[in-house]
Amino acid sequence: MALPRVAWEGGPAYYGTYPVARAAAWTDPSFFPIGVWYEGVLTQGHVDLDRAAGLNTYVMLTSDSDLGLIRRNGMFAMVDDVGVGPGAETTGWVLNDEVDMWGGAGNGTWTGRYPGEGNICVSGRYDCGHDVMKRLSAQFPSGDGRLRYANFGKGVMFWQSDSKAAAFVNGYTSVTSNDIYWYTDPNVCTSPSEGPTYGVTATTCRRAANYGLTMDRMRELDAKDGKRQPIYAFVEVGHPFKENDAPTITGDQVAGAVMNSLIHEARGIIYFNHNFGGSCISQHVLRDCGRNTTRPKVTEVNARIKALAPVLNTQSYQWRFNPALDTMLKAYGDSYYIFAMPGRTGGTGAQRLILPPGLTGAKAEVLFENRTVPISGGAIEDSFAKEFSYHIYKITR
Template sequence: MRIYRRLSARGSRWKVVAVSSALVVAVGLPIVLLGTSEANTVEPVRPDSVQPVSGALALPRIPWEGGPAYWDNFEKAQAAGWSDPNFFPIVSWFGNFSSDAEVQYDKSLGINTYSGMWEGTPYHLFADNGVFWIGGKLNDSFADDSANWVGRFLDDEVDGRFTPAQGQAHLQGIVDAIPDDGRFKYANFTQMVVSTDLDQRVAQQYVNGYTDVVSVDMYWYSIPYCDWQPYRDAYLEPVQQSNCRTASSYGKIATGLTRQDAVDGHMQPRWQWVENLNGGPSEAPPTNNINPGQLKGAVVSSIINEARGIAYFNQSLGGSCQTVNAFRQSQVTPEFCGNAQVEAVKEVNAQIHGLASVINTQSYEYSFGVELDTMLKSHDGCAYVFAMIDGSSVPGDRTFMLPSSVHGSSAAVLGEGRTLTIDSAGRFRDTFSEEYSYHVYRVKID
């Protein structure tokens, strides 16, 4: 079957989605033919989950890139403090600013890094306010020794804008032209690299061949993909249509990216994109904007599934609430239609930063029970459980079974002012009222 892909992402493009030609004609969407898929010729490779037992909980560990120590490989990131266990990268895309007050407002929302920016932005606004730039040299105020310029952004969604051969040549040309200056290389791709519609050899080369940090964007809540008929589940981590427009889908994209990243045996940080409002273009069919609860759930689902950074699509080009800079408009417009979503960004980012020293540890491989999606950490004598429902189930009560190495009698529900009793068998129970609900539990390791 020939695959037609709609051009994606920021600006005038849209996220890559794969549909049949008949469906494209039926809904009247613009198409670009990139070629045929050879997805069935190469079996997707899963990361080896059998890891040595280690750590305070005496459980196997999830494969990872090394956490904060990873940034010691890059002189500029290390010098800028990215190796600090309390640092977690949270990125704004085209979050343009022109004053200290604007940068400080973004910092109050939890933003510490930018990619995409007006070319006239002076470097001192990054340095003076302790925020970071990933990209090229915007203007003459940037110098080789600019400490807050920590990374190079190679390009956006190359997999959706070029044929495979052209895209790989394009990225290689960019990499070859970049000096070895102590800055890491970062690229963002469409969801095609975690789908079966793209030849897996191509997808894995995109993910592993050019970058030190890699990300994928797929805006499940606010683009029409989940409603299309016939629905096509083309992902390495299956996404059922009945649970397509849920927070769990963001986590599945993160897991799919980890699978692709692990193929070469060398892990790198995988970041995840979440829309502030609407991820589609102005000409897209009407869809709902992401709501505040969904936004927070999408972020936490990504982190539970090992996203090592979060990036926000800070524009809304379609839907009922449009803006070219949601953060800035929320700062200056009291009646802005996206204020509730921006407040949600602030809330979930504060939780991430508050738990960064925990999140930045290596996760354990452990299942707490059915119909749960969880991440298990240990830090300073406590076990931490980040939990949501999985993508095959509906909201409601869930039972957790603690690992045998954890003997606490109660679980503190962080940020909620609740404490749950753990029974003698190591079980506790809690409620998830919405598909995007999440809880973080802390249990003292006796």
């Protein structure tokens, strides 16, 4: 189409420069990373449960996990310890989690301590995050063909200047993410240094579209050095905060958060699988507490991602179908695909999607819904019942 493209890192071809990821077929357009954070893998039953939910990658593992079991089952891992005997299944190293928060921005000196062990930085202030990242990076072999991954948090998202935040995002990793839990964080909606800095209000905070906001922030920072890396989305699946009166995410909200992240160009999904509060404390929510709540929707959306991986792994077109909606346009084979859902401040109810010039047809198939919608006057009209509702349209040329 005669439309500009959304900037990207190159899709699956990006992994081709990392021999271990390439050998693991991460360059295959039909593969899309779907991970779970800090899980334990000790038995075949664990793997069976995780694969049935549509997971394919473990990002951080408990120290007693069996990498051989993961390898034999065709699953993948990113680990934080070179001493665990990594093999073909280990496509990446995990540098650490949220150093931007517990180490802070700055070039001070790290004491070597972690949160809860005393002063993090020699100065006694939070000013040594970059020294932390440098020293953690040095623990892993150089040029061994594996990706380097780190997750960041509110420092990069909210608290730090663009230059300081970009230094974290661009300085140490080949894959990265940010974990802002818009549906369940008890502070993110109201703290003046968090959501409100992006115009998020108490009434617009608990929305799937804000997970896209996180993606936009990370992509903006990632672009500042003129190079791009895959940005993964982080989505909670339960009650990740200790406060029992904090919200618990629902299955529909999980699916909406995942889909909005994809619309905002997420190249992978990671699920936060821990409950620190609520009625069921667990480190394995998708295996136990969430079996009848979030797991069914996680399984459903993961199956849809797998089915659409060749589409998702193409470079998107730039086109705004409706300012009230978050949308994405892709082409694959002889079809165009439109992903749409309500935006950050509206978009529910009846909506009209204006198609770009040259995109014509009599009707659009609504994938996974067993229905079609007519194309009339160069537009599609459809309804979005909830803020987390989404539709995927396929228009065959």
